[in-house]
Amino acid sequence: MQIEQTPLVRKLSSFTRLGSNDMTYLERLLSHPRTVHGHKELVREGTSDHDCYILLRGWACCYKVLRDGRRQIINFQVSGDFLGLRSFLLRSWDHSIATVTPAEISPVSQREMLHIIHDMPRLGRAVLWTVSRDEAIVAEHLASIGRRRALERTAHLLIELEERLKFVGLNSEKGFECPLTQDELGDALGLSAIHVNRVFRQLRERGFVSVAGRRIVVHDLKRLKALAAFDEHYLDQVAKPR
Amino acid sequence: MQIEQTPLVRKLSSFTRLGSNDMTYLERLLSHPRTVHGHKELVREGTSDHDCYILLRGWACCYKVLRDGRRQIINFQVSGDFLGLRSFLLRSWDHSIATVTPAEISPVSQREMLHIIHDMPRLGRAVLWTVSRDEAIVAEHLASIGRRRALERTAHLLIELEERLKFVGLNSEKGFECPLTQDELGDALGLSAIHVNRVFRQLRERGFVSVAGRRIVVHDLKRLKALAAFDEHYLDQVAKPR
DNA sequence: CGAATCGTTGAGGTCGCTCAATCATAGTGG
DNA sequence: CCACTATGATTGAGCGACCTCAACGATTCG
Numbered sequence: 001m002q003i004e005q006t007p008l009v010r011k012l013s014s015f016t017r018l019g020s021n022d023m024t025y026l027e028r029l030l031s032h033p034r035t036v037h038g039h040k041e042l043v044r045e046g047t048s049d050h051d052c053y054i055l056l057r058g059w060a061c062c063y064k065v066l067r068d069g070r071r072q073i074i075n076f077q078v079s080g081d082f083l084g085l086r087s088f089l090l091r092s093w094d095h096s097i098a099t100v101t102p103a104e105i106s107p108v109s110q111r112e113m114l115h116i117i118h119d120m121p122r123l124g125r126a127v128l129w130t131v132s133r134d135e136a137i138v139a140e141h142l143a144s145i146g147r148r149r150a151l152e153r154t155a156h157l158l159i160e161l162e163e164r165l166k167f168v169g170l171n172s173e174k175g176f177e178c179p180l181t182q183d184e185l186g187d188a189l190g191l192s193a194i195h196v197n198r199v200f201r202q203l204r205e206r207g208f209v210s211v212a213g214r215r216i217v218v219h220d221l222k223r224l225k226a227l228a229a230f231d232e233h234y235l236d237q238v239a240k241p242r
Numbered sequence: 243m244q245i246e247q248t249p250l251v252r253k254l255s256s257f258t259r260l261g262s263n264d265m266t267y268l269e270r271l272l273s274h275p276r277t278v279h280g281h282k283e284l285v286r287e288g289t290s291d292h293d294c295y296i297l298l299r300g301w302a303c304c305y306k307v308l309r310d311g312r313r314q315i316i317n318f319q320v321s322g323d324f325l326g327l328r329s330f331l332l333r334s335w336d337h338s339i340a341t342v343t344p345a346e347i348s349p350v351s352q353r354e355m356l357h358i359i360h361d362m363p364r365l366g367r368a369v370l371w372t373v374s375r376d377e378a379i380v381a382e383h384l385a386s387i388g389r390r391r392a393l394e395r396t397a398h399l400l401i402e403l404e405e406r407l408k409f410v411g412l413n414s415e416k417g418f419e420c421p422l423t424q425d426e427l428g429d430a431l432g433l434s435a436i437h438v439n440r441v442f443r444q445l446r447e448r449g450f451v452s453v454a455g456r457r458i459v460v461h462d463l464k465r466l467k468a469l470a471a472f473d474e475h476y477l478d479q480v481a482k483p484r
Numbered sequence: 485c486g487a488a489t490c491g492t493t494g495a496g497g498t499c500g501c502t503c504a505a506t507c508a509t510a511g512t513g514g
Numbered sequence: 515c516c517a518c519t520a521t522g523a524t525t526g527a528g529c530g531a532c533c534t535c536a537a538c539g540a541t542t543c544g
Contacts, residue, residue, distance in 0.1 A: 046475065064385040067471045072385035087378055089371040094378040094476040114367070118360060125356070129331040135377055136329055136336035138384060143306040143314035145388045146432030150500070181522060190388030195500055197524060229309045233288065234336040392532070423490065437532055439492060 003027045007080025007168035008054060012126040014167070014237060022123040029112070030056060033104040038179075042105070043084055043097040050110040052084035058103025059179055062086075062095045063187065073188035075138055076100070076161065076180070080168045085131055086138075088113055101179045129236075136234045145190040148228075153189055154199045155228035158209065160235070162218060167237045175209075175217035245269045249322025249410035250296060254368040256409070256479060264365040271354070272298060275346040280421075284347070285326055285339040292352040294326035300345025301421055304328075304337045305429065315430035317380055318342070318403065318422070322410045327373055328380075330355055343421045371478075378476045387432040390470075395431055396441045397470035400451065402477070404460060409479045417451075417459035 003009055003023055008030070012018060018026075033056050036042070042053065045064060055077050062083070063073040074095055077083055083097050088110055099105075117124040137160070144153045161178065165171040182200070186193040203209045208224050210217045218224055245251055245265055250272070254260060260268075275298050278284070284295065287306060297319050304325070305315040316337055319325055325339050330352055341347075359366040379402070386395045403420065407413040424442070428435040445451045450466050452459045460466055 064381065066385065066389055067473075070389040072388040074381050074384055086381075087374045089367065089374045090378060090478045091480070092475055092478070094478070095381055117370070118363065118366070121360065124360070125331065128359075131373070132329045132331045135380070136332060138377070138380055139306065139316050139328075139337055142316055142380060142384045142387065143308065145384065146314040146429075147308055147312040182524095183522080187388075192501060193522090194502085194524085198500085201524080231309075233334055236332045236334070236336070238333070424492095425490080434533055435490090436492085436534085440532090443492085 003030070005169075006030070006056070007078075007170065008056070009080075010168050011080045011130065012123070015126045015129045016122050018122055018126065022120060025116075025120065025123065029108065030054065030106050033057075033106045035104050036099055036102065038099055038101045038103070041096060041098045043093050043095075045093050045096040048092040050088060051107045052082060052088050052110075052113065053097075053105040053107050055079060055081050055083055056104040056106060059100035060097060060103060060105075061100055061184070061188070062097045064095050071187045072190065073184065075134065075141065076188065078161075078165060078168065079170060082108075082127075082130060082134070085113070085127070086134060100184065133236050136236065140234045141188075150189070150191055150195060150199050151202060152228045154185070154191075154196065155203065155208065155224055156230055157185070157189060158216060158218070159221070159225060159228055159230045162216075162221070163232055163235055163237070167235070174219070174221075175215060177214050178216045179214055245272070247411075248272070248298070249320075249412065250298070251322075252410050253322045253372065254365070257368045257371045258364050260364055260368065264362060267358075267362065267365065271350065272296065272348050275348045277346050278341055278344065280341055280343045280345070283338060283340045285335050285337075287335050287338045290334040292330060293349045294324060294330050294352075294355065295339075295347040295349050297321060297323050297325055298346040298348060301342040302339060302345060302347075303342055303426070303430070304339045306337050313429045314432065315426065317376065317383065318430065320403075320407060320410065321412060324350075324369075324372060324376070327355070327369070328376060342426065375478050378478065382476045383430075392431070392433055392437060392441050393444060394470045396427070396433075396438065397445065397450065397466055398472055399427070399431060400458060400460070401463070401467055401470055401472045404458075404463070405474060405477055405479070409477070416461070416463075417457060419456050420458045421456055 003026060009018065009023070009026065042060070057079050060077040060083055061073050062075055062077070063071055065071050083105065084093070087094050116127055144156050148156060162171055162176050165176045170176070182196040183193040186196045189196065200211065204211070207219060208227065209219060245268060251260065251268065284302070299321050302319040302325055303315050304317055304319070305313055307313050325347065326335070329336050358369055386398050390398060404413055404418050407418045412418070424438040425435040428438045431438065442453065446453070449461060450469065451461060
């Protein structure tokens with residue numbers, strides 16, 4: 001794939017026009033990706049190695065596990081997203097990271113990351129922007145879990161994923177490939193998997209979505225957005241770089 | 243107050259030893275604080291001016307308001323914390339910010355912030371560290387709201403606030419001054435104010451804390467931490483700079 | 485003293501949980 | 515090819531955590 005067409009560069013370019021030196025740098029950075037299986041833990045909370053990753057292909061998630069085993073997924077990552085960037089300066093990981101599907105990842109050391117931020121103005125700023133954006137997404141999840149009920153909350157997450165995938169060119173007309181199990185959705189939504197199932201039934205019966213294997217088909221995005229009171233501005237994804 | 247004794251510098255110095263140029267810079271940056279009333283909105287979600295602030299004294303919070311008026315507080319800020327740093331590169335604010343108590347704040351423009359990050363290695367890195375730390379706190383809140391029940395969740399927040407205040411030298415033995423109403427606590431915890439009240443009653447009746455006006459007295463921090471399964475490592479606050 | 489704000493308590497309802505069972509699908513080894 | 519197993523989806527029954535509504539008490543402040 002041309003570097004310009006990769007999800008990461010599409011995303012970063014929406015924020016700022018990258019220079020050719022940025023492109024060259026990224027091309028090198030992404031040139032030797034590692035392939036990993038699905039459901040492989042990449043980072044364990046509490047450890048203190050300090051690489052982060054760029055996810056080139058596949059899905060991942062970051063999460064916390066409470067002492068009694070309850071799990072909360074903080075966020076999902078898709079192609080073009082960073083893994084672990086949020087806490088790359090902490091002395092030890094505050095969360096774990098795992099793949100959801102088989103994936104390709106490129107490690108980025110803390111040193112490299114600091115180099116990018118300090119010495120590559122455009123790319124560095126774009127990277128910091130993605131940090132801000134990821135944070136905005138987490139904050140929205142917090143609002144969702146704290147203040148929305150299961151139905152709107154679930155709808156909200158589905159729309160978010162659809163929009164994020166669209167942003168990097170990975171959804172098709174009306175819906176997207178979603179590899180998440182109801183268990184994983186539950187852990188992200190603060191619900192039991194069983195209740196996720198019931199919510200999905202409602203969304204199905206009321207004609208909002210249908211599910212065919214891994215594929216989630218959204219029948220009427222506008223109506224679904226109304227149901228979830230979805231306001232996309234937190235994703236900060238607009239067509240053109242400023 | 244000597245600049246070395248300000249909460250901000252105490253906090254940053256725990257991460258890295260700041261140079262005298264950093265100190266001078268901060269001294270200038272903090273030299274003309276603005277005084278604002280309590281419950282004053284500083285930033286409204288959706289707007290796009292781009293200053294952030296350093297909170298010198300008082301409490302603040304950042305929050306989101308859903309269309310129907312439900313509110314979710316994302317995090318509280320105390321002396322030495324940044325306001326709005328998390329999303330200073332987004333095109334429009336993804337959340338609102340307001341004071342909780344009367345406060346002193348020093349504005350920091352986006353330009354200044356980028357200058358610090360790009361051109362002042364130690365201070366810049368320390369600032370990025372606080373971003374990571376703030377994010378870790380938000381992630382912990384997410385886990386709390388998603389996966390802990392009201393009692394442990396409330397206890398967890400109280401301990402967090404106590405620890406954060408201790409970190410910047412603002413708590414006294416056994417407890418801290420807490421200006422939050424039960425309404426505000428509810429909005430932070432994803433609970434109704436009424437339920438916060440009932441939870442506090444339980445914490446009182448079971449001998450964990452007592453409340454005297456604005457003051458929250460923690461009787462047995464160790465027992466309270468056990469109740470909340472509190473693991474402080476997410477706060478990344480240790481005594482010495484590395 | 486009246487108004488406003490905040491805290492407290494009760495009654496009753498509901499959203500989402502747990503437990504348990506069943507079904508569907510895919511992979512695996514004999 | 516076919517039991518066998520593992521994983522995930524689905525559904526029902528019953529329960530409990532937390533909510534809403536309503537009322538009242540305490541404190542502060544103009």
